[in-house]
Amino acid sequence: MEAVILALIGLVVAPLLGGLLAGIDRRVTAWMQSRQGPPIMQAFYDVAKLFGKEPMVVNRWQIFCAWTYLLASALSVALFFAQADLLLIFFVQAAGAVFMVMGALAAKSPYSQVGAQRELIQILTYEPLLILVFAGMFMATGSFNVGTIFAHPEPLIAKLPLLFIVLTYALTIKLRKSPFDFSTSHHGHQELVKGVTTEYSGPFFGLVEVAHWYETILVLGVASMFWATNVFWCALLLVGTYFAEILLDNATARMTWRWMLKYVWSIGLLMAVVNLIWLHAG
Amino acid sequence: MLKKFINKSRIKSPWIVHFDCGSCNGCDIETLACLTPLYDVERFGIVNVGNPKHADVLLVTGTVNHRNKKVLQNIYDQMPDPKAVIAIGACGLSGGVFKDAYNVVGGVDKVIPVDVYVPGCPAKPEAIIDGVVEALNKFAEKAEAAG
Ligand code: SF4
Numbered sequence: 457m458e459a460v461i462l463a464l465i466g467l468v469v470a471p472l473l474g475g476l477l478a479g480i481d482r483r484v485t486a487w488m489q490s491r492q493g494p495p496i497m498q499a500f501y502d503v504a505k506l507f508g509k510e511p512m513v514v515n516r517w518q519i520f521c522a523w524t525y526l527l528a529s530a531l532s533v534a535l536f537f538a539q540a541d542l543l544l545i546f547f548v549q550a551a552g553a554v555f556m557v558m559g560a561l562a563a564k565s566p567y568s569q570v571g572a573q574r575e576l577i578q579i580l581t582y583e584p585l586l587i588l589v590f591a592g593m594f595m596a597t598g599s600f601n602v603g604t605i606f607a608h609p610e611p612l613i614a615k616l617p618l619l620f621i622v623l624t625y626a627l628t629i630k631l632r633k634s635p636f637d638f639s640t641s642h643h644g645h646q647e648l649v650k651g652v653t654t655e656y657s658g659p660f661f662g663l664v665e666v667a668h669w670y671e672t673i674l675v676l677g678v679a680s681m682f683w684a685t686n687v688f689w690c691a692l693l694l695v696g697t698y699f700a701e702i703l704l705d706n707a708t709a710r711m712t713w714r715w716m717l718k719y720v721w722s723i724g725l726l727m728a729v730v731n732l733i734w735l736h737a738g
Numbered sequence: 739m740l741k742k743f744i745n746k747s748r749i750k751s752p753w754i755v756h757f758d759c760g761s762c763n764g765c766d767i768e769t770l771a772c773l774t775p776l777y778d779v780e781r782f783g784i785v786n787v788g789n790p791k792h793a794d795v796l797l798v799t800g801t802v803n804h805r806n807k808k809v810l811q812n813i814y815d816q817m818p819d820p821k822a823v824i825a826i827g828a829c830g831l832s833g834g835v836f837k838d839a840y841n842v843v844g845g846v847d848k849v850i851p852v853d854v855y856v857p858g859c860p861a862k863p864e865a866i867i868d869g870v871v872e873a874l875n876k877f878a879e880k881a882e883a884a885g
Contacts, residue, residue, distance in 0.1 A: 482780070491778040495750070498783050504747035505794070510819040512791070650789045657791035658818045 459538040466537025467530055474669025475499040481702060488706045499665075506662035514563040514655050521559025522660040528552025529670035536677050539603030542590045549674060553579050556652065556664065563655035571651025575639035577713045581720050582626040588728040589626070592619040593681065595735050606684045613682040613693070618731035620682050622724050624697060627675050629720075633705040636716055745882065748794070748820070749874045751783040755793035757813055759846065760836075761800025764860035765827035769797060771863045779867060790816040795873055797866070801829045801836045802843045814850045820880060822873040825852045826866060828859040853877070
């Protein structure tokens with residue numbers, strides 16, 4: 457019973473937090489560029505407007521895929537709040553991400569196709585990292601259960617510092633931020649238009665946006681497990697990480713997928729393995 | 739209440755797609771200047787999305803000619819309703835200095851319905867921002883009339 461209530465709270469709170477975070481993100485970005493920026497509530501206005509637009513699709517697959525993506529990401533957040541198994545959450549989230557790509561592949565537009573291919577490569581890049589992070593958590597706490605990991609008496613970051621950095625790679629990719637923003641560019645008037653989201657429009661694009669908020673909260677939730685013992689330090693860790701993401705986004709340009717795959721896999725996997733060996737030995 | 743919020747959001751989140759029909763680039767530079775820190779149109783939630791399928795407002799600069807009128811029509815058709823069109827500069831309004839050229843059709847309104855006309859050669863960024871605000875009021879009215 458308690459788990460159901462927690463899951464429902466997660467379902468309601470996560471998009472609100474995610475939307476607010478998107479608004480704050482744009483504000484801070486504007487501040488870094490010495491602009492004023494949009495209102496904090498901007499993300500909600502955007503999505504409400506999208507829902508008010510005429511539904512226009514290239515084919516029915518897009519409707520199905522947009523809804524599945526939303527459902528899967530909402531479900532993964534609900535499972536996280538209900539303190540379910542990390543591996544289950546991981547697979548539900550991955551299924552959603554793949555449906556999003558399928559919707560983009562269903563349209564023949566070259567931008568959408570290129571964006572979808574790149575999104576697949578991004579998924580290929582961050583999923584192994586996430587699995588390794590979860591494996592590290594298992595080695596440190598002896599469980600894949602979110603509740604048990606949260607109840608662990610010491611902060612995990614002391615044991616898994618390198619894996620936290622590995623997780624921030626996944627976070628940057630998931631947030632679609634530079635230098636890894638090549639499946640959908642933030643500024644649409646570039647070579648890629650809007651990449652994987654180009655062909656989603658109106659209410660269906662709104663669904664994709666809301667699903668994206670859910671995913672953001674999920675990854676931040678995973679990050680919060682690294683310092684679950686103290687609310688203050690946990691908040692500081694999250695705020696610091698997100699601020700670093702925005703800074704990185706503003707300070708770097710978009711790279712190529714080859715670079716990402718080489719860089720993230722070599723450095724990321726190396727750090728993960730070193731951390732795991734250290735954990736095993738110590 | 740939800741309807742009200744959606745209507746309010748329409749005014750607060752105009753996404754723009756800019757099409758250079760056959761402009762001398764004078765008006766284009768002024769249009770893009772609106773995005774710079776000096777004018778910062780993102781304050782009003784305006785985003786240059788560069789994708790007609792995501793856009794609410796179509797900004798057209800320059801004259802329409804026989805070659806690009808189909809492209810203009812195509813971009814317009816790809817935008818989901820409700821949408822608004824803004825013609826920018828003397829060229830977009832009537833053809834401007836190129837009006838009598840053999841290949842020029844004339845202003846933007848020869849091909850698609852235009853909601854707001856922003857005059858000038860080139861139009862000032864302030865005038866363009868004003869035009870967008872005017873267009874938003876217009877389609878808020880339209881949305882209200884439609885219920
Ligand atoms: S109105 Fe003037 S500045 Fe604008 S496109 Fe025409 S000639 Fe160029």
